[in-house]
Amino acid sequence: MAFEFDRRHFLRVSAAGAAGLAIGRTVRAKDANGKLRLAAIGTGGKGQDDLQNISSSPRVEVVALCNIDDTKPHLGWAAEAFPKAERFSDYRKLLDKANAFDAVSVSTPDHMHAPIALAAMSLGKHVFCQKPLTHTVHEARLMRETAKKHNLVTQMGNQIQSHHAYRTAVKLVHDGAIGKVREVRSWQAGNMRWMLAATRPPGSDPVPPSLKWDLWLGAAPERPYKNERYHPFNWRAWQDFSTGQLGDFGCHILDPVFMALELTAPTSIEADAPPLNNDTWALHSKVEYQFPGTKRTAGETIMVTWYDGEGHMPDRDGLGLPDSYELPQSGSALVGEKGTLVVPHVAEPQLFPEEKFKDYKVPIVEEINHYTSWAHACLGDGTTHSNFGYAGPLTEAVILGAIAIRFPKEQLLWDAEACQFTHHADANAHVTKEYRQGWELPTV
Numbered sequence: 001m002a003f004e005f006d007r008r009h010f011l012r013v014s015a016a017g018a019a020g021l022a023i024g025r026t027v028r029a030k031d032a033n034g035k036l037r038l039a040a041i042g043t044g045g046k047g048q049d050d051l052q053n054i055s056s057s058p059r060v061e062v063v064a065l066c067n068i069d070d071t072k073p074h075l076g077w078a079a080e081a082f083p084k085a086e087r088f089s090d091y092r093k094l095l096d097k098a099n100a101f102d103a104v105s106v107s108t109p110d111h112m113h114a115p116i117a118l119a120a121m122s123l124g125k126h127v128f129c130q131k132p133l134t135h136t137v138h139e140a141r142l143m144r145e146t147a148k149k150h151n152l153v154t155q156m157g158n159q160i161q162s163h164h165a166y167r168t169a170v171k172l173v174h175d176g177a178i179g180k181v182r183e184v185r186s187w188q189a190g191n192m193r194w195m196l197a198a199t200r201p202p203g204s205d206p207v208p209p210s211l212k213w214d215l216w217l218g219a220a221p222e223r224p225y226k227n228e229r230y231h232p233f234n235w236r237a238w239q240d241f242s243t244g245q246l247g248d249f250g251c252h253i254l255d256p257v258f259m260a261l262e263l264t265a266p267t268s269i270e271a272d273a274p275p276l277n278n279d280t281w282a283l284h285s286k287v288e289y290q291f292p293g294t295k296r297t298a299g300e301t302i303m304v305t306w307y308d309g310e311g312h313m314p315d316r317d318g319l320g321l322p323d324s325y326e327l328p329q330s331g332s333a334l335v336g337e338k339g340t341l342v343v344p345h346v347a348e349p350q351l352f353p354e355e356k357f358k359d360y361k362v363p364i365v366e367e368i369n370h371y372t373s374w375a376h377a378c379l380g381d382g383t384t385h386s387n388f389g390y391a392g393p394l395t396e397a398v399i400l401g402a403i404a405i406r407f408p409k410e411q412l413l414w415d416a417e418a419c420q421f422t423h424h425a426d427a428n429a430h431v432t433k434e435y436r437q438g439w440e441l442p443t444v
C-alpha cells in the first residue's frame with residue numbers, strides 16, 4: 001500500500017503548530033478508524049516477536065515495515081503477514097512519509113536505537129524501542145529528554161517488567177516482606193554464544209544481494225562485511241554495536257531491582273574484568289554500583305553488585321540462603337532486614353529463610369501486556385511503565401557499568417546531573433561516541 005496524504009493528520013499537526021505546540025504534544029494517535037498506525041523498523045529476531053505482539057491488538061494497523069535484509073526471517077515473513085504495509089530498507093525514507101503513521105517500533109541492533117528513535121520522536125511519533133534503550137549514556141539521556149519534550153508515549157522492550165513474576169517481586173519489596181533492603185547482587189551466568197572470536201576476522205565476504213550492509217552499519221564506523229559475524233544476532237560481541245553481556249541483560253535483570261528500590265543514578269561504579277581489546281566485550285565481569293539510598297533501603301547508600309560470564313555466580317556469603325538451595329542461572333538476590341528475596345530471571349520470586357516465610361501470603365499480581373499497553377496508551381488509553389523517563393535512567397546505569405569495565409579496579413565517580421564522571425577524562429570520552437559522517441544524531 002502506498003502512503004496516502006493524510007489530511008486529518010495534516011490538520012491535527014497544523015493546529016498543534018498554530019497553537020505553538022510541539023507535534024504530538026497534546027494529541028493522541030489515531031487513524032480514521034481509531035487505530036494506531038504502526039511503522040515497524042527491524043522486523044527479524046526480536047523484532048518479529050515485537051511486531052507480532054504489538055499487532056495482536058485489533059486497535060493497531062501495521063502500515064509500514066523496514067528492514068535492511070529482504071530475506072524471509074527478516075523482512076520476508078512480515079511482508080507476507082502484512083501485505084498492505086509499505087516496505088522500506090532505509091528508515092530515513094520511511095520517516096520521510098511521516099504523515100502516514102503515528103508510532104514506530106525499533107527492534108534493530110543497539111547501535112541504531114537512538115538514531116532511529118530520536119529521528120522518529122523529533123517528528124512527534126510515539127516509540128516502542130528495544131532494550132538496552134541506547135548504545136551510549138548520552139543517547140539514553142537524550143531519549144529521555146526528547147520523549148518528555150514532545151510528550152510522547154514510549155516503552156522500552158524489557159517485557160519481563162510486565163510479567164507477573166517480576167511484578168510480584170516488586171510488590172513483595174514494596175509490601176515490606178523483607179524489610180528495608182541492605183544489599184543487592186544480580187547476575188547472568190549464562191553463556192555468550194555470540195562471542196565467536198576475540199578480535200576481528202581478517203578479510204571480507206561478498207555482501208549477499210538481499211542485505212544492505214551500509215545501512216546495517218548506519219552510525220557505526222565502517223568495517224568489511226563478514227558472514228555470520230555481525231548480522232544477525234552476533235553483533236552483541238562487538239563494542240561498536242553493543243554494550244556486552246551487561247548491556248544485553250542488565251535492563252532485564254536490574255529492572256525489578258530499580259523498580260523495587262526506586263533507584264536513581266549511581267554515584268560510583270567500580271568493575272573487575274579482564275582488560276578489553278579494541279573490538280569485543282569481556283567474557284566476564286563484576287561491577288559494583290553504589291546508589292543513594294531510598295525509602296526502600298536500609299542505609300544512606302546501597303551497593304548493587306552485577307556478575308556476568310558463563311558460570312560466574314555471585315558470592316553466596318551473607319545472602320542467608322540454605323546450602324541446599326541452588327541459585328538460578330540469572331537473577332537477583334535482595335538482602336533485606338527481615339529476609340532475602342531471590343528474583344530469578346524469569347520465574348517466581350522466593351523468600352528466605354523458608355521457615356520464616358512458609359505462611360507468608362504472596363500477593364497475586366496480574367500480568368500486563370507490555371506491547372499492547374504501549375499501543376493503547378498511544379491511543380490515549382492507559383499508560384506505560386517502562387517509558388523513557390524510567391528506562392532512560394535504568395539504561396544509563398547499565399551502560400555506566402559497561403564503561404567501568406573499560407577501567408578495571410578504578411572507582412569511577414558519576415555526576416548524574418552533569419552527565420559526566422568526576423575528574424576522569426578517559427571515562428568521559430565513553431559517555432558519548434563518534435558517529436559515522438552523515439549519520440550524526442538528529443536535532444531534537
Ligand SMILES: NC(=O)c1ccc[n+]([C@@H]2O[C@H](COP(=O)([O-])OP(=O)(O)OC[C@H]3O[C@@H](n4cnc5c(N)ncnc54)[C@H](O)[C@@H]3O)[C@@H](O)[C@H]2O)c1
Pocket residue numbers: 041042043044045046047066067068069073074075089091107108109110112130131132157158159215216218231232233234248
Ligand atoms: N527484550 C528481549 O527479551 C530481547 C531479546 C532479544 C533481543 N532484544 C533486543 O532486540 C534488538 C534486536 O536484537 P536481535 O537479537 O533480534 O538482533 P538480530 O540481529 O537478530 O535482528 C535485528 C533485526 O533488525 C534488522 N535490522 C538491522 N539493522 C537495521 C536497520 N538499520 N533498519 C532496519 N532493520 C534493521 C535485521 O535485519 C534483523 O531483522 C536488540 O536491541 C536486542 O538487544 C531484546
